Amino acid sequence: MIQADLIVDAKGLACPMPIVKTKKAMKELEQGSVMEVQATDKGSTADIKAWAESSGHQYLGTTEKDGMLAHYLRKSDGQEKEEMSHPHVASNEELETALSNRAEVIVLDVREAAEFAFGHIPGAQSLPLGEIDIALSDLDKEASIYVVCRSGSRSDMASQKLSAAGFKDVKNVVPGMSGWNGPIEKSVQ
Amino acid sequence: MIVTPITAGEVAKKVINKENFFILDVRNEDAFTDWKIEGESIQYMNIPYFDLIDGVEEILDQIPTDKEVIVVCAKEGSSIFVAEMIAEEGRDVSYLQGGMKAWSEHLEPVKVGDLKDGGAIYQFVRIGKGCLSYMIVSNGEAVIVDATRMTDVFIDFAKQLDVKITNVLDTHLHADHISGGRKIAEAVNGTYWLPPKDATEVTFDYEPLEDGRVITVGTSKIDIQALYSPGHTIGSTSFIVDNAYLLSGDILFIDSIGRPDLAGLAEDWVGDLRETLYSRYRGLAEDLLVLPAHFMIIEELNEDGSVSEKLGKLFANNHGLNIEDEQEFRQMVTGNLPPQPNAYQEIRQMNMGKIAPDEETQREMEIGPNRCAVR
Numbered sequence: 034m035i036q037a038d039l040i041v042d043a044k045g046l047a048c049p050m051p052i053v054k055t056k057k058a059m060k061e062l063e064q065g066s067v068m069e070v071q072a073t074d075k076g077s078t079a080d081i082k083a084w085a086e087s088s089g090h091q092y093l094g095t096t097e098k099d100g101m102l103a104h105y106l107r108k109s110d111g112q113e114k115e116e117m118s119h120p121h122v123a124s125n126e127e128l129e130t131a132l133s134n135r136a137e138v139i140v141l142d143v144r145e146a147a148e149f150a151f152g153h154i155p156g157a158q159s160l161p162l163g164e165i166d167i168a169l170s171d172l173d174k175e176a177s178i179y180v181v182c183r184s185g186s187r188s189d190m191a192s193q194k195l196s197a198a199g200f201k202d203v204k205n206v207v208p209g210m211s212g213w214n215g216p217i218e219k220s221v222q
Numbered sequence: 223m224i225v226t227p228i229t230a231g232e233v234a235k236k237v238i239n240k241e242n243f244f245i246l247d248v249r250n251e252d253a254f255t256d257w258k259i260e261g262e263s264i265q266y267m268n269i270p271y272f273d274l275i276d277g278v279e280e281i282l283d284q285i286p287t288d289k290e291v292i293v294v295c296a297k298e299g300s301s302i303f304v305a306e307m308i309a310e311e312g313r314d315v316s317y318l319q320g321g322m323k324a325w326s327e328h329l330e331p332v333k334v335g336d337l338k339d340g341g342a343i344y345q346f347v348r349i350g351k352g353c354l355s356y357m358i359v360s361n362g363e364a365v366i367v368d369a370t371r372m373t374d375v376f377i378d379f380a381k382q383l384d385v386k387i388t389n390v391l392d393t394h395l396h397a398d399h400i401s402g403g404r405k406i407a408e409a410v411n412g413t414y415w416l417p418p419k420d421a422t423e424v425t426f427d428y429e430p431l432e433d434g435r436v437i438t439v440g441t442s443k444i445d446i447q448a449l450y451s452p453g454h455t456i457g458s459t460s461f462i463v464d465n466a467y468l469l470s471g472d473i474l475f476i477d478s479i480g481r482p483d484l485a486g487l488a489e490d491w492v493g494d495l496r497e498t499l500y501s502r503y504r505g506l507a508e509d510l511l512v513l514p515a516h517f518m519i520i521e522e523l524n525e526d527g528s529v530s531e532k533l534g535k536l537f538a539n540n541h542g543l544n545i546e547d548e549q550e551f552r553q554m555v556t557g558n559l560p561p562q563p564n565a566y567q568e569i570r571q572m573n574m575g576k577i578a579p580d581e582e583t584q585r586e587m588e589i590g591p592n593r594c595a596v597r
Contacts, residue, residue, distance in 0.1 A: 048296065
């Protein structure tokens with residue numbers, strides 16, 4: 034089960050209705066939130082993907098079970114905040130090197146659970162930005178932590194929160210998953 | 223203003239008659255680039271339906287008012303949705319019933335010619351996918367060659383002609399479309415024939431098509447002579463009908479030749495392809511009318527919508543038959559191959575009887591052009 038903020042039921046509907054419903058529901062979704070579109074029309078996969086590309090939203094992936102498709106989308110206006118203020122930054126390559134040297138580090142993935150499910154760095158912990166305040170107490174303040182998201186923006190905010198909470202060694206990984214060339218693991222088929 | 227449905231058959235007639243019309247294809251761009259309705263006088267516009275959900279005002283001035291406008295999508299739902307919006311703006315507009323799926327499945331029967339003792343040979347042009355099937359009829363009997371998945375069309379056509387289907391043949395194990403041969407043979411209690419070298423993995427019984435074997439149609443004995451002609455597949459077999467027609471399968475087309483790689487063995491089979499085209503076919507009479515199993519481009523259609531040409535003309539004009547140098551030939555057929563047909567491995571598995579997906583899946587497997595040739 035992949036977590037979504039909004040579920041759109043387009044089961045049994047033929048083209049164009051799955052996209053019409055998705056588009057309408059997207060208007061009510063908050064920026065950065067995840068939508069699950071349930072559909073049975075096989076053609077909806079290619080169309081959702083193409084529509085997301087043309088409208089600037091992020092297509093995360095699709096799962097299929099017993100003929101039911103679940104498409105995951107993340108709302109985006111294409112203009113994520115560029116400036117980052119956390120002082121400690123690591124490049125994707127630095128993280129890759131640290132991981133291949135088996136360094137004792139924690140990789141904290143602060144994207145939404147659905148984004149994490151469709152591809153993440155092996156061994157990374159999923160901790161969506163919105164839930165970070167609750168989970169802080171479970172983490173070791175002395176650990177070496179690399180924070181990743183898709184583009185470096187959410188991980189910047191998360192890094193600042195961690196530093197403010199007294200974490201000693203926090204690096205924001207830039208750009209993060211959008212430019213990641215290392216190994217990837219999926220939690221869905 | 224009104225929205226009028228138009229059938230794949232009606233669009234096929236327009237294409238054959240080279241009519242001038244406008245297609246608004248509302249599938250997404252990848253699907254359109256990969257495969258569309260082809261025609262010599264068609265004007266196209268491709269805008270995905272999801273970019274038109276809020277209205278069509280922005281494209282209205284690009285839609286002509288002086289020619290017929292047909293909206294096309296994958297199945298028809300989105301084309302109706304868009305056509306209705308165009309009609310609301312005060313335009314007359316049509317949509318393709320059943321969408322590209324119906325286009326892919328439409329068969330247009332055309333009589334190719336007569337046989338010497340009163341029989342006839344018909345070609346079934348699958349215009350959307352470029353597949354060609356044949357029915358040879360004589361004295362109350364019929365033989366079908368390279369039947370497509372739409373088996374009812376053949377069975378109904380035989381009923382209309384009041385003939386009994388006795389034998390069903392495939393020139394080779396197809397990789398671009400699902401064969402209807404076995405299904406028809408079962409339905410009419412006829413015999414299904416396949417080249418044995420293509421059939422080593424099949425899971426069903428068949429009659430082996432071997433070189434020189436003669437199959438007759440009707441009491442007047444129209445001979446169908448099997449001619450072993452490997453190259454596209456190792457088993458590929460051509461047929462000579464009534465000493466007048468050469469059914470060349472996927473070995474020789476009008477403007478191209480067969481590709482040798484769809485079973486994964488391009489390097490091995492290119493020599494066979496050369497031998498078939500440059501030696502075996504050379505030994506045949508030049509006035510044989512070549513009837514291939516495919517066409518690739520709409521220009522290969524004759525005035526009446528059929529696809530055929532005299533063998534002698536092909537020796538003169540088909541580039542693939544005129545490459546003197548063997549190395550150059552090898553390079554042409556193995557070095558620059560087009561993308562493979564959609565789901566070709568699954569289609570081969572299905573034609574071997576190894577898998578039996580439902581009809582909806584079969585449709586999906588066959589979407590797109592046939593891509594069996596190299597030029």
